[in-house]
Amino acid sequence: MHRWSQLFIPTLREAPADAEVASHKLLLRAGYVRQLGAGIYSYLLLGNRSINKIVAIVREEMDAIGQEFLLPALNPREIWEASGRWSVMGENMFRLKDRKGADLCLGMTHEEVMTDIARKELRSYKQLPQIWYQIQTKFRDEPRPKAGLLRVRQFIMKDSYSFDIDAAGLDVSYDKHDRAYRNIFSRCGLDFVAVEADSGAMGGSASQEFMVYTDAGEDLIASCPNCHYAANLEKATSALAVVTELADGVVEEVSTPTQRTIDEVGAFLNVASVYQMKTMAMVVTTPDGKSKTIVAFLRGDHMLNEAKLATAVGGGELRPMVAEEILAAFGAPAGFLGPIGVKADFVILDAALEGRKNLITGANKEGFHLRNVTPGKDFKPTLIADVRNINEGEPCPKCGTSLKLGKAVEIGHIFKLGYRYSESMGASVLDSNGKEVMPIMGCYGIGIERILTAAIEQSAANRGIDARGEISYAMPPSIAPFEVVVTVTNVADETLRAAGETVAQALDKAGFDTILDDRDERAGVKFKDADLAGIPFRINIGKKLAEGKVEFVNRLTNESVDVAVEEVTQALTRVCESASK
């Protein structure tokens, strides 16, 4: 049992002006954390208690499927050179030199170190499968640290890596993680959604993110209220309504003297944007450092999703071309660029234009567009791919219901890596025929602080502002710094104090993580501090003690009931049991 009077729980009346999201404000005000520098936080007593509880849940679920390691944060340059990522990671990776001038970096992730162990230690298919995990501090030099613990430069991650003999084995390891992650997030009290995610250009074949809806999040996800289809915007698709095409005709130039944009051309020719083809000219710097040109065609009313486009072209950094580059590369002025006769490294047709006909698009000639252009007939794209953003309200690809778009924060990610690291770093084992084969890998991550912040954001969003005008929240009991606070409303009253002591001892003995607020403060101050700390259950020892009763406040349900003093432990046990059902 803990006594508030003995603990260091520094609260703030107000959050700093730069704290915008609820979790940032609350973590600072309640004394969970203090900022040391941009994106660098110290976790004080309350913050550390919640973190330790999250870590314990993660460890328990991960121990059921894998083996815990602990890898160093300091990584020699050599292993990142071996994987080819020393140069790819750019400024996000903290780099340093040791006293002898050798290059080191601080690990952002540990595919390299894990694969290094695998390539040195694994020799035979008999040693597979392996799932190795760790709970360890990662460092990333975020360009814009913000939102408290949501985007920081140092954070704790559970990362795991699976090594299997074949794709079927990887499926099993991946599914084990999927189940473990669902257990972890449920036990941490989160309402999460698992979404299809972009596998990126890493050669992965499947990828799923675990998200918590919150306006504090920076990811957009599309979800179906009917069939539970959900996907990151970088992956989401929709079932578009069939468009009634314009009447057939031959390809012909049409004068559009100053009309360059979809809207300008549409107004001038009196034709809806759905009948136009939008041309996007981009440059991609590929992972091996080459520059390639891309011309992508989308329906006039659609927007490009750069992550989808990057995946379609095999990865790399994208940027739009400027007008001078477009003219130099394609001999066409910006605003009049079109598909017929255009030569680029990638000519990409968005999947939504597949099968369409009689479209209006640029003529590659100043002051002209073309009518009646039909993809496939009048020009051949090098690739047809889904490279657009879907919009809210478009039909679900599975059931046709209108999709919702919402902001969310990512709390976990599971990913079928494939052979990316086994190949680049030279990991192999002998299979049952004595043949050398590469193990197939998966990687899986959970952001420990993200669980804490998502829990706060979720609760704050549900509860809104309380009667005091304060942001209100309550931590899920499993990860709250304390599960229950016993508040002695007046410590000068010896009877109340003694009863508080008895009740708190009983709760502690029953296994509840209990704090006794024994401070010589007004009851209002104590209630406010307890609420600020997010403690989900409060037992108030006050005047009703004369009738043998105390007040039991359940902040998860906002219910408050009087309970006989000797029945407090049973009452709390009952509430916790029903909550966990």
Added chain:
Amino acid sequence: MHRWSQLFIPTLREAPADAEVASHKLLLRAGYVRQLGAGIYSYLLLGNRSINKIVAIVREEMDAIGQEFLLPALNPREIWEASGRWSVMGENMFRLKDRKGADLCLGMTHEEVMTDIARKELRSYKQLPQIWYQIQTKFRDEPRPKAGLLRVRQFIMKDSYSFDIDAAGLDVSYDKHDRAYRNIFSRCGLDFVAVEADSGAMGGSASQEFMVYTDAGEDLIASCPNCHYAANLEKATSALAVVTELADGVVEEVSTPTQRTIDEVGAFLNVASVYQMKTMAMVVTTPDGKSKTIVAFLRGDHMLNEAKLATAVGGGELRPMVAEEILAAFGAPAGFLGPIGVKADFVILDAALEGRKNLITGANKEGFHLRNVTPGKDFKPTLIADVRNINEGEPCPKCGTSLKLGKAVEIGHIFKLGYRYSESMGASVLDSNGKEVMPIMGCYGIGIERILTAAIEQSAANRGIDARGEISYAMPPSIAPFEVVVTVTNVADETLRAAGETVAQALDKAGFDTILDDRDERAGVKFKDADLAGIPFRINIGKKLAEGKVEFVNRLTNESVDVAVEEVTQALTRVCESASK
């Protein structure tokens, strides 16, 4: 319960050639750790299990006296400038720049961050005392990483910091740590000794190190076999026998044409070294960057202890002067330098020469020494201080018994810091009279990996080489990766296999951290692997099962007994209970 067949425990037949000490060899061979770079290790399953158990013990004992935080490894330059240590830490501190060019370092220790929190959050004496601790990764760019986990560049430390209103409060916080540390090391199964340590030049008033005797250690400690006096060599003293002085006489020059050393002068003048004064000329670079000269006088047969001398002059880096510097600074040739008329920033007389008389020493003149020099009468030192090394066999300062010198490794350190950081970083609180006062601080550290290595070294030293010609050791049960292994000697025998399963399940259920060796390997291989892993107890399920018996091997005592299969759990419980007494 764990199954060996499912775990990743890669063993090596031989340790790498550069592994010299027992713990380094064993940690690698048993698959506890793998090296990633110089002084950088990955902890695999076994290593991580032991580390987690040590951490749990440390956390439990520390929670009884303090509050757990978690501070960032990334520290902005500013707080290290505030304490004045940005420049002092030199090349031992890893430094880096972020993407914006701001200077950061990786925390070697956290006085700065803790004091920063204290100065911002503590306002009143009512908030004191505070003991804040963390279990966190430290980074130090060791010039010569070696000996496996004994001297590394990244390691886990429990560090704590106390803040008190006055020196009496600090005594209490210090004593709490002393007791907690003794509990921790005892529970981890270590034979440790608490020694007086050098408080250094940090203004600390008391300091104690917890050491484990091992030849793998790099510290020398003096201890008394009779009265338990023990001290680091940097602090140790002895009760020297009284010297019968030479006959009185006047100070006079004596020709020593080519005799410069103590031995040469002694032989030439036929006088024992105990009647000579040795002159040491040194330069100290003080913490604020100034160079100062030191001339120190010791008894002819005594050796200088540089750490003691550094403390005596208020800290800094020491080096001996070369002959040219001695001549330039004192006008005397090296080998003939002496105390009379010498001018230096510090003229130091070793405490062993206090009260002595009629000594022989340099005359500050080529080819001459002086006779009959009496300190205090013939020259005045600026300081009398203990600056010598004691020797093995000298009398204990407390009881007179001959002292022993031994190598040891430091596992913990407790330290009364005083006002060093409160003052430099501006931490203050209001005392009960409303007056602003500085909190007085203590700092306290435990090396988590040091506990692991010390336990291995200690056991290996006690056990020596086994019948197989292997280094033999057994981990203390509390921190062993597994407490007990149930070895099925032949898994092809279904009866043995089933019995192994039953015994292992029973042990697991009784709370023992149990591993079942269910591998299809020869019994000899399994015994060897189990011993290599340091598992303290082994239950062998073999032929005697026909008589209802299994073999119970206690590797801590090297006893092996046959036990009825249904009594294994009781037998192990009994052994563990008697071991913990």
